[in-house]
Amino acid sequence: MKGMTVIVKTIASWVKILIILFGIYIILFGHLTPGGGFAGGVILASSYVLVMLAYGREFVQKDLPLSLDSKLDCLGAFAFAMIAILGFVFGGTFFYNFLSKYGQQFKLISAGTIPLSNIAIGLKVGASLFLVIFILSTFRRDTSGSEKE
């Protein structure tokens, strides 16, 4: 698949940046406004799905290789688990919000570990959903052997 026309490609490459910015906004402000790690992560994934639809799968492979994607998936999940374990280390209890007293209410830096968890979850959800859509769409349709193992 070679992708779509030049118009679609150009627009997609600009819109991609907007979508990614929007996703990052949704993730970062998840503790103040509606949204959060999950919604933002799905938006991040959909930006790459858009690029994949416009340019074809090979292009996306160069931009975001599948091995990197699955590593991000694992690392995001692990980072979230680490936040829980750090709560154990610093606060004595699993998932203790050990930073909750820092920052100012209604400001970006507030709510302790909640924004950090949002970032970890956003990374994990974005990477994993893009991964699943990618492998679903490549299954038995290309012969280049992009599947791992």
Place this chain on the structure above:
Amino acid sequence: MVVFYILLVFIIIGAIIAVETKNLLSAIICIGAIGFGASLMFLFLRAPDIAITQIVVEVLGLIILIRATISRDLTFISGDKEFFGTVVSVVIIFMIFLFGIRVFDTVPEFGEPVFAQTSGAASQTYLSEGLEETGAANIVSSVILDFRAYDTLGEATVLFTSIIGATVILRKKSRKSLGDLDE
């Protein structure tokens, strides 16, 4: 109040079409319509977090579902149904429905949530203490990532499990040939 009925009826009609249509692609489009109806419904039910999540999840879910049917020769379902089995299951399901409908008398009326009537309910504390204790202005966010963060760990794990499962199910070669075994 009327808007809820309109949306619910819209969702139910969408569901009936999705269930009964012979064309798989239009069934999936109907699922999309149901999802957007549900998303609007969440918005009117004052759950903006859920509405956002529902709408983005809906988009990706539709892509996944369409992947299952597109470029397949089989978008139409053919074949006759077993009449007897269908009738029996419809009757059983209808009876469960008639029995189950009485159940909703025991939960509080629509519009009068249970947490406002129960003294010492957790939700009251979330609303009154949430900002003070966690510092997050979005109470739902403070519930999912602080009070009940352990659930969210489970949820992230569910997603991780399903992705690993999907890669495992869709891998190219599942068994090694016998020669590889003796290494």
Place this chain on the structure above:
Amino acid sequence: MIGLLPAFIALPLAVAFLLPLFGKKGKDAATIVANIVTVSLLVLAVVAVFYGQYGIYEIGKWSIPLGINLVLDGLSSFMLLAIGVVAAAAMLFSVRYMEQYTAKSKYLSLFLLMVAGMNGVVLSGDIFNLFVFLEIASLASYALVGFGCEHEELEASFKYMVLGSIASIFILFSIGLVYGNTGTLNMAFISRAIQESGMNVGLAFALSLFIAGFGLKAALVPFHAWLPDAHPSAPAPISAMLSGVLIKALGVYALARVVFNVFGVSVPLGWTLVTLGVLSMVIGVFLAVGQWDMKRLLAYHSISQMGYVVMGIGLGALIFARGGSSVWASLAILGGLFHLVNHAVFKSLLFLMSGSVEMATGTRQLKQLGGLGTVMPATRAVSFVASASIAGVPPFNGFWSKLILVVSAVGAGFYGLAGVTVIVSLVTLISFLKIQRYAFLGELPENLQDVKENKGTMLYAMIFLACLCILMGLLVLIPGLREAVLEPAVDVLTNGLDYSANVIEKSQEMIL
């Protein structure tokens, strides 16, 4: 010990998140790490049982009902021990057995996720959290059933997944009903609210949905359709995990917890459980006798043996609800729980044995086998031990639990139940004589002349479980062990509704 409770979930989860990073090259390292994890979980579980100090752990320092709590009591530590034993053995067995499949590091990751999900279900004190971890374990098991990606495996996996998803949605729906009625999600608080307000139609409907949902997960008879397909299709260590502990942790444990500790027992409820148990026992065993596929035969026996467990627990509930003698009631529950852990050991051993035979000969059809006793003596020995256990031959562990069940049924005056138990046990004996006769005795077929015994880790795993089969009779015979392991678990169920008072009291102590 209580401070270490999250380790039961966090350790396998953290390792499972990292294992796919190892990829193809680090396969051996991944295997070693996964084995270390399961063994350390087993050690933790043994410590949890024999330390004998029970309590609750509040995650994030939020006191209940604000946060989620983990509850360690006799029943959950007992289940943790069963999960730990079977998981360690099955993981050891997979080291060599899974070499015939690709994507081993992902297999290990899914395996650990399944273990983490089961540990989470067993420890959770919050009904929605229980649902979340139940989904983790279920999703991992759906993927593992289809791991081979062949025709039968995919079909079985799809069937299992559809029924399992419907069960999960039932459970979620009834969680919604319970929340609508009581305004809380913590099991202790739900139980207190139900004791104050009494049962109503909504709660009864929620309870019946819970029974249907957990019954589907436990494959009790009207809901058993998925099990005979799913369990034989999975790779052998996974069959051992599914039959050995998954249906118990997600099905019977969750059912017992909800029925005894949250809703409280009643006479109709007791009869429902006894009926489900007896139906599973009888139908499962008669379907099993006619099978010629070794793993399918074992899978049908899982249904039948789960019937014993549910029958024992239900009998206890029935006697209690009628106000009968508490001695017989707790004896029936003891029999049920003891049979649960016995079944975990011998059924996983049987599945591992069938995997060993399948790997050596390439088939599991009994008609194509024969005479394996001469070429695979060790496998033959463990299969004899396991068959004797499941059939209830005296020195082995299955005998003791069945004896307890029969004695309690007779003592409480349910002679019919005792008779059914004995007859089902005899039919079980017949079908295992069939396995012995067709697989291990008789003539060795031409094409199987050069079959060799599987050496190494596969054999060690089977010998470990076989030793347990022989030694576990001691659990009831030695009073000290019984008081340490079985009695606390039985107490949790016999003093069912004290659960909420205990948990709430412990939580208030922690605030002070």
Place this chain on the structure above:
Amino acid sequence: MPYALCFLLFMIGLYCAVVKKNMVKIVIGITVMEYAVNLFLIMLGYRFGGVAPIMEKDTLESGMQQFLNTSVDPLPQALVLTAIVISLGSLALMISICIRTYEKYGTFDITEIRRLKG
């Protein structure tokens, strides 16, 4: 009454999952059931004239009591957020099993699949 419509939706999904023979239709039925349960949970927390459980800066000034008396229940929203993601995960796994099965058997019809298996 809205609950009853929600329950009707649940039953439509159950009917579809139990009766239909096509694998994609079964998946659709399960998805409909999940929508019904999610809607039911959120409805439990709604109150007439409620506001979303998100604080603004002026909430603190205009009075917490006002917010407490009008906000909808945040707990079911947290539960549904979890449930939506869980259903997305199981949808992805189910569809991958469907696609792989289609590749093996060439059909989505489960009776056909059973017949082919023999």
